[in-house]
Amino acid sequence: MGKKGFFATLFVIILLIFLLFPIKTGKEILLVPKRIVNLDNPLQTVESLDRGRISFSLGDYFGYFTEDLDLTFLGNKDYKVSISENSFINYPKIPKILDIQNNKGQDRAIIESTGYPVIQGDRIAVLSDSFISFYDIDGNLYWKKEILSIITSLSITQNHVLIGYLDGVCEVVSISGSTEFIYRPGGSRIEAVYSAAISSDSQYISIISGLDPQRFILLQNRKGEYKSVFHFELNHEFRRSVNMYFSKDDSKVFFESTEGVNVFDIESKSLLRLGDTGLLVNVYKDEERDLYSLLLKDMSEGFLGILSEQNESILKKTFYGRNMFFKKNQNRYYIGTDNLIMYFELVKQ
Amino acid sequence: MRKLIFLFFLVLTWNSLFAYQWPIAGGFLTASFGENSLNSFLKGIRISGYGSVVSPFLEGELIYYSDESDQLTSVMGNTRVLHHKNGFRSIYGHLESFYGEPDKFQLSENDQLGIVGNSGRAYEKSLFLIIYDTKMNQYVNPQMVLPPSGDMNPPVISHVYVLSNDERTELKEVNNLSSGKVKILADITDYGGSSHNTIETVPYSISMFYLGNEINLIKYDTLKEERGELILQGGRPVSFKNLYDDEAFLLGEIYLSPGVAFLEISASDYYGNSSNRTIQLTIE
Numbered sequence: 001m002g003k004k005g006f007f008a009t010l011f012v013i014i015l016l017i018f019l020l021f022p023i024k025t026g027k028e029i030l031l032v033p034k035r036i037v038n039l040d041n042p043l044q045t046v047e048s049l050d051r052g053r054i055s056f057s058l059g060d061y062f063g064y065f066t067e068d069l070d071l072t073f074l075g076n077k078d079y080k081v082s083i084s085e086n087s088f089i090n091y092p093k094i095p096k097i098l099d100i101q102n103n104k105g106q107d108r109a110i111i112e113s114t115g116y117p118v119i120q121g122d123r124i125a126v127l128s129d130s131f132i133s134f135y136d137i138d139g140n141l142y143w144k145k146e147i148l149s150i151i152t153s154l155s156i157t158q159n160h161v162l163i164g165y166l167d168g169v170c171e172v173v174s175i176s177g178s179t180e181f182i183y184r185p186g187g188s189r190i191e192a193v194y195s196a197a198i199s200s201d202s203q204y205i206s207i208i209s210g211l212d213p214q215r216f217i218l219l220q221n222r223k224g225e226y227k228s229v230f231h232f233e234l235n236h237e238f239r240r241s242v243n244m245y246f247s248k249d250d251s252k253v254f255f256e257s258t259e260g261v262n263v264f265d266i267e268s269k270s271l272l273r274l275g276d277t278g279l280l281v282n283v284y285k286d287e288e289r290d291l292y293s294l295l296l297k298d299m300s301e302g303f304l305g306i307l308s309e310q311n312e313s314i315l316k317k318t319f320y321g322r323n324m325f326f327k328k329n330q331n332r333y334y335i336g337t338d339n340l341i342m343y344f345e346l347v348k349q
Numbered sequence: 350m351r352k353l354i355f356l357f358f359l360v361l362t363w364n365s366l367f368a369y370q371w372p373i374a375g376g377f378l379t380a381s382f383g384e385n386s387l388n389s390f391l392k393g394i395r396i397s398g399y400g401s402v403v404s405p406f407l408e409g410e411l412i413y414y415s416d417e418s419d420q421l422t423s424v425m426g427n428t429r430v431l432h433h434k435n436g437f438r439s440i441y442g443h444l445e446s447f448y449g450e451p452d453k454f455q456l457s458e459n460d461q462l463g464i465v466g467n468s469g470r471a472y473e474k475s476l477f478l479i480i481y482d483t484k485m486n487q488y489v490n491p492q493m494v495l496p497p498s499g500d501m502n503p504p505v506i507s508h509v510y511v512l513s514n515d516e517r518t519e520l521k522e523v524n525n526l527s528s529g530k531v532k533i534l535a536d537i538t539d540y541g542g543s544s545h546n547t548i549e550t551v552p553y554s555i556s557m558f559y560l561g562n563e564i565n566l567i568k569y570d571t572l573k574e575e576r577g578e579l580i581l582q583g584g585r586p587v588s589f590k591n592l593y594d595d596e597a598f599l600l601g602e603i604y605l606s607p608g609v610a611f612l613e614i615s616a617s618d619y620y621g622n623s624s625n626r627t628i629q630l631t632i633e
Contacts, residue, residue, distance in 0.1 A: 080422055094470055114387055114470065116422050129424050129470070130389035146389065148574045149481075150430070150440065152413065154421055166413055166430060166438075167483070190412050190432055191483075211412060239454065240414050241421060299449075 028348055029306065029314055031333065035069045035343045042071050053103050055083045058336040059323040062088065064103045067332055069343040073105050082119045087137050089117045089124070098126065100139055109139030120156035127151060134161055134173070143177025152241050155198045162205060164193035170207055172198070172226070181226050185209040185217050195242035199250040204266060206253045208234070208242050216264065218253070230269050243280050249287075256280045261294055274307050282326040295326035295335065302326075304335060306346075369494050370458050372406045372441065372478055373398040373465060378498075379475055381539070381550035382490040383569040383581055385593045390572055390579050392488045393440070393479030396465075403441055403462045403476055406495065409433040411454045416447060417468045425477060426469025429462050436484035442477035443468050487573040487582070492553070492619050500540075503622035504552035506614055508536040510597065520612075523629045528605045533557060533564075534597040537616045554584060557600040558613040565601040567592065605632045 039061045053064040053072060062081040063074040075081070079093040087108060089098050098111040111117070115128030122137035132151065133144040153164035159175045168191030172181040184191070188210025195208040205219040205226055213233040219226040236258045244255035253264040260275025261283050274283075278296030285292055291314060292307045302324040306315040321337030328334070331346040376398030384391045409431035417426050425442035432438050445466035456462065467474045480489045509520045512532040538549040555567045570583025580586045592599055600614065610630045617623035 094472065114424075116424055116470070118421065127421075127424065129387060130392070146578050148577075148579065150413075150425075150428075151421070151423070152415075167481070167486075190410070192412055194413075239412055239451070240416075241419060243420065 030347050030349050031306075031315060031317070031344045032347055033342065033344050037065070037069055037071060037341045039074065039339045039341065042074055053085055054327055054329065054334060055085050055088070055103070056325050056327070056334070056336055056341065057081055057083050058325050058341070059338050061339070062090070065334075065341065067329060069334065069341060073103060075105065080116070082117045082124075084119045084121060086122065087119060089119060091117060100124070100137065108137070111135055111139045118154055118156065121158060123156050123158065123161075125154055125156055125161060127154070132161075132163065134175070134177070142175050143173070145173070145177065152193055153196045153244075155196055155245075157198055157200055157202055160198060160202045162196050162198040164196035164207065166192050168192050168209065170196050170205070172202075172205070183207075183219070183226065185215065187215065188212055194238050194240070195244040195255065197244045197246055197253065197255075199246045201250060204246070204250065204253075206244060206246070206255070206264070208238065208244060208255065211237050211239070214238065216255070216262075218264070218266065232271070247285055252285060254280070254283050260296060263292070272309065272311070274311050275303070275305055278303055281324050282328075284328045293326075293328055293333070295324060297324050302335070302337065304333075369406050369496070370404070371495055371498075372396070372403050372439075372462070373401040373476055376401060376465075376476070377548075378492075378550060379548050381569070382488075382492060383572065384551045385589075385596070388589070390581060390589050392572060392579075393477055394491050396476045396478060397474075398465045398476060399474045401465045401476075403444060403465060404460060405431055405456050405458055405462055406439050406478070406480070406491070407431075407433050407435075407437070408455075408457045409437075409439065411451055411456060412438075414447070414451060422469070424470035426471065427463065427466065428469075431456065431462075432483075436482060437489070438481045438483055440477075440479040440481065442479070443471045443475060482571070485571070485573075487571040488579075489571055490569050490583075493570060497620050500618055500620045500622065502540055502618075503624045504537055504539040504616040504618055506535060506537050506616055506624050506626045508597075509612075509614060509626065509628060510534040512594075520628050520630075522627075523631070525631045525633065526605055528607055528632050530602060530604050532602050533600045533612065533614075534594055535600055535614055536597050537614075539616075539618050552616040553619045555598060555600065555614070555616045556584075559603045560610050564603060567598070567600075605630065607632050 055064055060077050062083055064072045078090050081088055081090045086103055087100055089100055091098055098113055098117050100108045102108050113126045115126040118125045124135040126133045131144055132147055134142040150166040152166050155162040161173045163171045168184050170183045170193055174180050190211035193209050197206050203221050207217045209215055214237040215231050215233050217231040218229050220229045242256050246253055255262050259277050261280045263272040274292055275296050278298045281295040281297050283294035290309055294305050296303045300322055302319040304317045319337045323338050325336040333344040335342045376396040379397045380395035382394055412432045413430040415428045427444040428442045430440045441462055443466055444463035465474050465476050478491050480491050482489050510517045539552040553569055557564045566584035568583025572579045573582050578588055580588055612628045615625040
């Protein structure tokens with residue numbers, strides 16, 4: 001049997017195991033495997049069926065698939081890719097132009113820039129050595145500013161960009177390029193912003209700031225001005241950029257802890273800590289069932305957990321790979337590991 | 350006993366003079382502080398040193414590190430930032446990949462910060478070193494604080510131009526010009542603080558005299574933010590757009606009155622090597 005035949009047989013065996021032995025999640029919830037796609041050897045990509053497109057970036061690959069895991073576009077990264085549900089920029093290590101393409105891989109626009117892009121929705125920020133620029137998805141420039149410190153975090157909404165700097169300052173810039181708010185949290189021996197996120201309606205800003213102590217700060221926009229409404233000291237200090245974002249409904253802030261994920265509820269001002277090991281890949285709150293679904297990873301393993309609000313494990317499943325992604329759409333779970341994308345469905349038994 | 354005391358003070362003086370060290374041994378400068386880097390001031394220096402170990406330029410605390418694989422990829426690639434007791438922060442960019450979390454945060458000059466690499470937006474392996482003074486809120490020219498590297502070559506003033514009505518004319522030693530307001534530009538290069546490389550960098554200071562009056566003095570000491578843009582400080586404060594015109598230095602504006610006048614331009618490097626050029630202007 002040749003090398004190719006061996007891998008093909010191995011793939012079929014994995015597929016059979018995957019389909020024959022669904023993962024039990026206790027008495028009520030079952031995660032049923034539905035499909036698996038090998039990106040090294042995809043059968044073919046299909047034309048868009050308008051059944052929703054889900055973007056992914058996994059190892060050397062990126063692309064889009066439908067909710068049934070039909071690949072609609074598969075690409076190889078030049079150096080890196082910045083991708084949203086509708087567009088992507090696949091860029092080289094030393095870019096001279098940035099080519100914006102739609103989710104079918106068709107050219108959409110070009111940005112002349114030597115920096116690295118960040119796409120969020122239909123907005124693009126480009127970071128170069130000395131400048132940050134803000135564009136719409138068709139490459140029209142809104143504004144360009146000189147960077148005066150190292151940028152440690154960036155959060156983009158339709159009309160605002162929140163920038164966190166290593167010198168300890170956060171800045172909210174509007175779509176017109178005017179600075180709407182500058183904030184220096186202070187209160188620590190070392191001043192630095194390690195993460196900053198803005199809610200989709202720009203109503204809330206959350207910041208992780210400083211060393212000795214490192215603090216979480218929540219600000220709320222009241223009558224056009226952001227005011228600090230809550231803060232607390234963290235029991236662990238990160239010295240790198242921290243993954244932090246608001247939930248889809250802006251009711252919660254998710255941010256990394258050393259092991260698992262912290263969930264800060266804005267209304268009750270309470271903090272949950274979920275999971276037990278690994279770094280956060282992605283987390284979702286299932287409003288119907290009061291469950292959290294999260295994927296945590298370490299160097300070569302990923303841990304999918306479905307947890308109650310009391311951090312009780314409903315399901316835990318280990319996956320293997322250096323590169324991972326996790327997306328969820330209602331009861332559909334998509335997990336990527338290196339060259340595989342798996343699709344599960346969560347069902348009640 | 351006197352000899353011992355003398356020796357003690359000699360060592361003390363030596364140490365205080367050279368408290369800082371080059372972060373890589375045997376490297377040479379490939380880009381200097383404040384030079385034109387993609388239409389803005391370069392905030393630090395680039396040092397070539399293929400595969401060399403990078404050490405802190407001064408003992409300090411590791412307060413930030415970023416990896417090329419992070420969600421927010423920086424053009425500086427793998428980066429480490431130290432905070433120093435004197436309020437300086439030193440930033441080391443384009444390092445080789447790190448594996449795992451750093452194992453200690455207090456680092457001495459003998460510790461290894463990383464290896465010179467080409468992560469991020471870099472053509473070749475070199476270290477990008479930035480020094481930021483948090484007390485004065487300004488970028489400091491690393492060559493102002495690092496030990497001298499033994500450069501013996503003065504900067505070269507290769508061309509001087511007069512710019513009038515958007516027309517650039519190169520000046521010779523003796524020139525006949527019409528009266529009126531003109532801008533003076535010059536091509537001036539230094540050679541990276543090393544006599545054996547041909548990489549062009551900017552000199553440390555440039556001055557221009559006309560009719561015996563100092564028209565401009567540019568010094569590459571620090572970069573400080575003013576009204577949302579970085580201003581080069583040391584001599585007369587100047588913004589990027591008022592200093593660079595393509596690859597040439599914009600040295601200032603003068604009014605040419607009828608008669609004979611002398612324009613003097615001088616440039617010096619960090620080690621006192623200097624060049625001068627005097628140009629005679631006959632104005633009608």
